[in-house]
Each structure stands twice: as structure tokens, then as C-alpha cells.
Amino acid sequence: MKLLLENWRQYLNENINEQDVIRVLKKYHEPSLGVKRVDFDEIEDPNELMILKAVFLYTSSMSNAERVLDPSVKHKIDPESHTIRDPGAMGDTSRKPYTMLPTQQDYKNANIIMAKLGSFPNPFPNRPAYRSWRLSKEQLDNLLEKETFDLGPARSWSLTPKNVTRFGLYKLTKERNILILFIIPNPTKGMPIYNVSMSPEEEEIIIGGKIRIIKTGKLLKGPAGHRELGPGEGFVKLICETV
Secondary structure, three states, rough: HHHHHHHHHHHHHHHHOOHHHHHHHHHHHHHHOOOOOHHHHHHHOOHHHHHHHHHHHHHHHHOOOOOOOHOOOOOOOOOOHEEEEOOOOOOOOOOOEEEEEOOHHHHHHHHHHHHHHHHEEOOOOOOOEEEEEEEOOHHHHHHHHHHEEEOOOEEEEOOHHHHHHHHHHHHHOOOOOOEEEEEEOOOOOEOOOHHHOHHHHHHHEEEEEEEEEEEEEOOEEHOOOOOOOOOEEEEEEEEEEEO
């Protein structure tokens, strides 16, 4: 029985394809659905569950995201420290909390799937995407000189500017005292993942590959840029497009 299960997992792994992933994730992210948690315990299709578990694993913590993106490293699975428990039902009291103890195969599947997401055609390109960085003035100038830069295979963006702005303000330092808000008005590439992530309220979308800066806003200092900025801190918007 164990051998049959392993063969089935291997079959699923070898048959992960673009259309399967797009179909499943689009199913849970139609704008009319809003933001909610998906109940994994109700999903019967093993291929669909594998795809959703990959996203859930990737978004469960920074350390798990790093493990997913580095498939060459074997990780010792400790039930005590590696069991993932979602934080709640977001108002749906009938939903049971989901618990996941990831396996090595889960990490392998997640690596294949997450590496694909950033290059997929975005099913909802009319929804702007946002991401914040924290840079020094010199780093900002260097970035603007490049105009086009590579995000890598997959980076987390958000569909709400409030989320990324708040996160960026919290992380500002003396060395990196300028908050950069990237805005892609019509992201043609990328895949929404928020309703199957650990934190749906962050409204995440995965975007990868190259983006081009097409318009630079004015660098504003202190409260003129944002009410929560200090005297030596700045804020600038960069309008971009996927390449």
C-alpha cells in the first residue's frame, strides 16, 4: 500500500503542468469570491490538493519559503517544530483549523509549482499589484538607472497597497530610510494565491521575471510622503510593467 501511495505521488509530481495550476488557482480567486480561507479538508481531488498545499507551505513562514525554493537541501522533518497550523477560519466558525506536517515530497512539489507561478499569464490583469522595498538614496538612484530588473522566478506582491506600505514602514532603518512602493497597474504575468495562503488578508499575488520602471514619482520626505514617516525618511512611487 505504501509503495502504491509513493507511485501515485510520483505520478502527480511528474504531471504538474501549467494548465492544471492556472485552473485550480483561478477557481479560488475569482474577484466575486472576495477574501476567504479555503477549507482543505473538503477537497477530494488529490492533484488539486497538492497544488493548494504547495502554496500553503510556501506562505506558512519565511523559513519554509526558503526551503521550497531550494530543493537541493534535504530537511529533517520534526513533527514538533515543523507542523503548520493555520491561525483561524476568518469568520467561518464551521471550518476546522487546517494542520499540515510537510514531507520531503511536499517540498519538492511546492518547488516545481512556485517556480512556475511568477511566469504564468495573470488571469486577472486589471487588478494592480503592489510591493514595497526599503532602500538608501544611493540604492534608489542605482535602481532608477537600470530601469529594467529581474525579480527572479517568484516574488510575493499584494493586491492592496495598504498591506505593503504598512509592512515597509515598519521595517525602515537609518541605512535604508526610503520606502519604495512599486505599482504594476496591469500585471500581465503572475498568479493570485491569497485564498490558499497562510494569510489570505495579505491578498498575495506571485510575480516573477523582469519588470520595467515606466514612471517615477516625486521623492517626498517626512510626513509629506506619509503621515508615519520620520524627518529623515522618504517615500516614492514607481510605476512599472511586466516584461
